[in-house]
Amino acid sequence: MREILYKDALVEAMREEMERDEKVFVMGEDVAIYGGAYGATKGLYEQFGEDRVRDTAISESAIVGAAIGAAITGMRPIAEIMYIDFITQAMDQLVNQAAKMRYMFGGKTTVPMVLRTEGGAGRCIAAHHSQSLEAWIMHVPGLYLVMPSTPYDAKGLLKASIRDDNPVVFIEHKMLYGMKGEVPEADYIIPLGVADIKKKGSDVTIVAYSRQLHVAMEAATELEKDNISAEVIDPRTLKPLDIDTILTSVKKTSKLVIVSEGYKTGNVASEIAMLVMEHGFDLLDAPVKRVCAVDVPVPMSPVLEDAAIPNKQNVINAVKEICQ
Amino acid sequence: MKESKEELIGYLRKMMEIRLFEEKVMELLARNVIKGASHLYAGEEAVAVGACSAIKPDDYITSTHRGHGHCLAKGGKLPEMMAELCGKATGYCKGRGGSMHIADVTAGNLGATGIVCSNVPVAVGAALSVKMRKTSQVVLCFFGDGASNNGVFHESLNMAAVWKLPVVFVCENNLYGMSVAASRCSAVQDMADKAKAYDIPSMICDGMDVLAVRETIKKAVERARKGDGPTLVECKTYRYFGHSRSDPRAYRTKEEEKEWRNKCPIKQFSKKLVDNKIFTEQEIAQIEKQAEEDVESAEKFAVESPYPNVKELRDDIYAPSPTELVNGGAIR
Ligand SMILES: Cc1ncc(C[n+]2csc(CCOP(=O)(O)OP(=O)(O)O)c2C)c(N)n1
Numbered sequence: 001m002r003e004i005l006y007k008d009a010l011v012e013a014m015r016e017e018m019e020r021d022e023k024v025f026v027m028g029e030d031v032a033i034y035g036g037a038y039g040a041t042k043g044l045y046e047q048f049g050e051d052r053v054r055d056t057a058i059s060e061s062a063i064v065g066a067a068i069g070a071a072i073t074g075m076r077p078i079a080e081i082m083y084i085d086f087i088t089q090a091m092d093q094l095v096n097q098a099a100k101m102r103y104m105f106g107g108k109t110t111v112p113m114v115l116r117t118e119g120g121a122g123r124c125i126a127a128h129h130s131q132s133l134e135a136w137i138m139h140v141p142g143l144y145l146v147m148p149s150t151p152y153d154a155k156g157l158l159k160a161s162i163r164d165d166n167p168v169v170f171i172e173h174k175m176l177y178g179m180k181g182e183v184p185e186a187d188y189i190i191p192l193g194v195a196d197i198k199k200k201g202s203d204v205t206i207v208a209y210s211r212q213l214h215v216a217m218e219a220a221t222e223l224e225k226d227n228i229s230a231e232v233i234d235p236r237t238l239k240p241l242d243i244d245t246i247l248t249s250v251k252k253t254s255k256l257v258i259v260s261e262g263y264k265t266g267n268v269a270s271e272i273a274m275l276v277m278e279h280g281f282d283l284l285d286a287p288v289k290r291v292c293a294v295d296v297p298v299p300m301s302p303v304l305e306d307a308a309i310p311n312k313q314n315v316i317n318a319v320k321e322i323c324q
Numbered sequence: 325m326k327e328s329k330e331e332l333i334g335y336l337r338k339m340m341e342i343r344l345f346e347e348k349v350m351e352l353l354a355r356n357v358i359k360g361a362s363h364l365y366a367g368e369e370a371v372a373v374g375a376c377s378a379i380k381p382d383d384y385i386t387s388t389h390r391g392h393g394h395c396l397a398k399g400g401k402l403p404e405m406m407a408e409l410c411g412k413a414t415g416y417c418k419g420r421g422g423s424m425h426i427a428d429v430t431a432g433n434l435g436a437t438g439i440v441c442s443n444v445p446v447a448v449g450a451a452l453s454v455k456m457r458k459t460s461q462v463v464l465c466f467f468g469d470g471a472s473n474n475g476v477f478h479e480s481l482n483m484a485a486v487w488k489l490p491v492v493f494v495c496e497n498n499l500y501g502m503s504v505a506a507s508r509c510s511a512v513q514d515m516a517d518k519a520k521a522y523d524i525p526s527m528i529c530d531g532m533d534v535l536a537v538r539e540t541i542k543k544a545v546e547r548a549r550k551g552d553g554p555t556l557v558e559c560k561t562y563r564y565f566g567h568s569r570s571d572p573r574a575y576r577t578k579e580e581e582k583e584w585r586n587k588c589p590i591k592q593f594s595k596k597l598v599d600n601k602i603f604t605e606q607e608i609a610q611i612e613k614q615a616e617e618d619v620e621s622a623e624k625f626a627v628e629s630p631y632p633n634v635k636e637l638r639d640d641i642y643a644p645s646p647t648e649l650v651n652g653g654a655i656r
Contacts, residue, residue, distance in 0.1 A: 033575050034503035057473035057509035058440050058501055086439060089476070124360030124411065126422045128438025296638055300422030301411030302359055307634040 001184060007177040009151035010040045010116075013158035014078060016187065018048055021076060024162055027054040028063060028080030028116075037082045038118060038177045060086050064093035064115060068167075071113040072101065076162060083129050084119035084171060098167040099142030112165045114158070120211055120261055121309050122175040127297035130305070132210075132262040137169045138238050138271065144168040144192055145239040149213035151181035153236055156190030164192060173211040193240035197249070201231035204319050205249040207272055208259035209235055212310060216259050219315035228323050238268055246272065247280045254285035257318045261309050264292035286322035291315050325535065329602055333611065335377060335534050336597065339369040339590050340615040342393045345402060346565070348619050349392070349409060349423075353569050357627065358409050362423040365393035367564035370589035371496050372397035374537025375464055375559075378545050384432045384450050384463045386443040389424050390496075390563070391436030394466055399431040402622035412629035418640075419632045440501075441467060441474035444493070448480045451489035451554075462548040463491040464541070470501020472515045478522075481554070485522040488553035492544040493519075495558040496531065502567045503575040519556035531559030532587040562587070 004012070018024045025048075026041055032055040035042035045053040056063050060081060067079035081087050087094060094115065101109045121130040137145045144166050148154040154172070161168040198213060199220055208216035213234045220230040231249050235242055250256050256276055258269035269290040276288060291310045298308055325332065346366040352358040365372070368390075376385065376397035387394040395405055400416070408415025409423050416428050427435030434450060437443045447465030454461045471477060472495060484491050495515045499506055512518060516526035525547075529540040537559055544555035562584035566573045573581075597603040 030502045030504060032503075037502075055504045055508060057504075058470045059473050059475060061475050089439070089442075089474070124422065126360065126420070126425055126438065128424060129361070294637060296641055297420075299420040299632075299637070300360055300425070301419035301632050303411075303631045303634055304420065304637055307637050 001182040003180045004151055004183050005177065006151045006154050006172070006179045006181070007038055007040045007042070009155040009183050010158055010172065011042055011044065012183070013155045013162070014041065014044060015047065017159055017162040018044070018052060023074065023076045024078065025052040025054065025075065026078045026080065027056055027067065029056055029058055029082050031055060031080050036080060038172070038174065040116070040172065040177065041080065060089040061093050064090040065097065067113045067115065068093060068098050068101070068111055071111045071167070072109050076112050078114045078116055078162060081115060081117040084117045084133050085128050085131050087117060087133070094143070094169075095140050099140045103142060110165045111167045114161045114168045114170050116170045116172065118172040118174050120173040120175060121293075121298050121305055122211070124300055124302050124305055126300035130298035132260070132293065134171055134238060135262050135266050135268050138268055142167065143239065144237065146170045146192060146237045147210040148172070148236060149176070149210050149234050151179065151183050153190060153196070153234070155183055156188050157192070157236060160189045160192055163189070168192070171210070175211050190236070192237045193242055194237070195233050195235045195242035195245040197231065197245065198234050199230065199232040201229040201253065203229045203253055204231070204255040204257060204323055205246065205253045206230050206232045206257045206259060206315065206319065207235060207246055208232065209238065210261065212259045212261050215310060215312055216315055219312045219319065222312065222316055223319055228319060230319060241272070241275070243272075243275050243279065246276065247283070250276060250280055250283045254283060255322050256284065257289045257291060257315065257322070259291045259310055259315055261293050263295050264290065265295050267292045289318040289322055291318045325600065325602070331377070332597060332602060335373050336590070336593055336608070337611050337615060338373045338397055339534065339593065340612050341402065341618065342366070342369045342372065342396050343590060344615050344619045345392060345396065345405070345622070348623055350565065352410070352623070358423070359411065360422050361568050362409065363390040363568050364563065364565040365390050367584065367588070368496055368498060368531065368561045369393055370534040370537055370593070371494065371531045371559045371561055372466070374534040375466075375494055375541045378538050378541040379462060379464060382432060383461050384434055384447075386434050386447040386450065386463065386465050387426070387436035388443060388466055388468060388471070389436060389438055389440065390468070391426050392423070394436070395426050395428055395433055398428065398433045400426075400428045400433065402618055403625035404428075406622040406626035407629050410626045410629070411631065412626055413632040414625070414629040418636070441471040441476050443467065444471065444477050445480040445483075447491050447493075448484045448489060451484065451491035452487060454490055455487070460549055461490070462545050464494055465491055466494050466496060468501060469495060469497040469499070469506040469510065469515050470504070472518055473510055478518075481519065481522045481524060481556070484554040485524050488551065490548035490551070491554045492541060492548055493554060493556045494541065495556065496561055497558050498561050498563045500563075500567070500575065503571070505575065514558060516556055516558040524554050524556055526556040526558065528558045528560065531561030532589045532592060534589055534593050
């Protein structure tokens with residue numbers, strides 16, 4: 001199968017959906033001529049023009065608010081917030097408007113929008129451009145949360161998100177845009193709420209998403225050498241979360257490690273761990289382990305940045321602690 | 325010119341330092357000695373130097389993602405700045421902030437931000453504190469044309485006006501916010517006009533002319549010190565490099581860039597000094613050489629400095645609290 005970049009997979013998803021449905025449009029800072037800060041809207045402006053690929057002012061709250069307004073009146077906007085760190089400026093619109101409208105208005109409104117943004121560390125750009133704030137989003141009822149780890153998933157999940165009638169927060173990872181992977185040419189969709197078993201195994205379940213999926217996969221390869229067979233599960237969407245696939249795996253392995261690049265306190269991993277406790281306490285043979293970022297603002301200096309987020313060795317150590 | 329010869333030469337020298345620092349940063353980014361992002365200030369030197377020359381050492385500034393120039397103009401030192409950009413332990417922020425978060429708090433630079441416009445309400449707060457503490461300080465708040473489209477800009481101006489705070493809003497209008505021309509994302513041409521909605525007086529000046537900036541900011545600072553409240557000063561300027569390192573600059577023309585290069589604040593000011601027989605060309609060349617050497621030695625200092633110790637990763641997140649307040653420091 002042909003291989004393309006993660007960022008090009010995103011562009012393809014948007015292009016195909018824009019061709020399929022003229023209500024779909026893109027807006028955000030530098031998405032037009034510039035093609036998006038990470039190149040994830042490249043070529044769309046040339047193909048669709050400035051009506052459907054709109055550069056906006058640096059007005060995060062207005063970008064999200066305008067997307068909501070367009071969505072509830074019949075359009076299907078894709079709003080790009082350049083870095084997830086900047087949603088801090090748009091939280092009111094996202095949390096109080098996008099997430100709540102349908103519920104508050106008795107189910108009479110739908111908010112079919114996608115808020116595309118990126119997150120994560122790895123480029124030495126410090127505490128205002130490196131965070132993993134997905135736990136914030138996951139907390140709020142009314143929002144869907146998608147975090148693809150491969151080009152294939154990126155395309156299929158973005159297409160599903162665009163077609164979905166709910167507000168979807170779609171978080172890409174800054175270190176994955178340049179990653180290549182197999183993507184079919186044919187139209188395909190990956191439904192939200194379906195986890196993917198990225199590697200089969202029998203001794204321990206590792207749940208990891210976004211860039212940390214790849215860290216977990218490397219750790220799993222290394223663990224094979226020590227005769228530890230890890231099953232690696234990528235939830236792909238954190239909300240809705242496919243807890244069944246995780247439970248089925250834990251039933252087989254009896255052990256669970258969750259890897260996340262978010263701050264440890266109040267992490268997505270905490271929620272997954274608790275769900276497994278609630279629904280499968282009897283399945284567990286060992287305490288659940290979390291491998292998360294240290295609770296510090298992500299520092300710029302490369303040595304500190306590396307130390308702040310999980311790495312392969314952290315995952316291996318966590319697995320060994322409960323497997324030996 | 326009413327400034328003394330020393331003052332004039334000081335402005336020139338600072339502008340040269342900023343320019344050479346930025347050119348060096350460009351080189352170090354290309355060589356991957358500096359990692360991460362850096363937004364270069366070259367072309368805009370007259371704004372930082374002119375504005376900061378109009379305030380006193382104990383006055384405050386708040387800075388932006390394009391903050392190297394502000395830091396230097398407010399008294400920052402080249403070696404500590406370069407070390408910070410390289411992520412070294414000897415940098416102003418111990419390598420944690422890097423280019424985008426450069427701060428030199430003891431010199432009154434309250435810090436740069438990576439979140440566009442998030443420094444503007446902070447400046448208002450600093451000015452409120454000045455007023456409440458009844459000192460005679462003022463606050464200069466730097467931001468871009470792009471930032472003035474952000475909601476918090478409007479909230480901040482309103483608050484500063486209502487409370488008549490001693491803050492000068494300095495808009496560095498370099499015509500673009502990343503790739504988007506100001507004319508494509510702002511409904512008004514002159515950002516200065518935005519002050520009208522809040523009954524704040526505004527002025528526009530040539531941001532390529534250090535003395536023009538200085539004169540204009542001085543007037544605004546006087547108003548602030550007298551207790552007459554905030555002013556918005558818009559400086560028309562231009563950034564010579566791309567927005568950040570990977571910017572192909574497809575959104576502007578070579579001709580436009582050339583036109584603004586011809587207005588180079590350093591060349592213009594040097595010429596003025598020579599034409600007015602205040603300095604000879606040789607003397608100016610001498611100053612430039614000195615600045616070059618200083619930048620070189622800052623580079624050397626930064627490169628030779630150690631990286632931070634990973635053991636200090638969790639330091640400074642919280643201020644130490646008395647144990648009776650936080651359960652024996654259990655917060656960690
Ligand atoms: C809240 C927020 N939105 C977007 C960005 C990304 N970004 C960084 S600088 C910039 C352009 C800023 O333009 P302007 O305020 O005019 O300052 P200039 O870069 O021209 O100095 C953008 C969009 C950001 N850092 N923060």
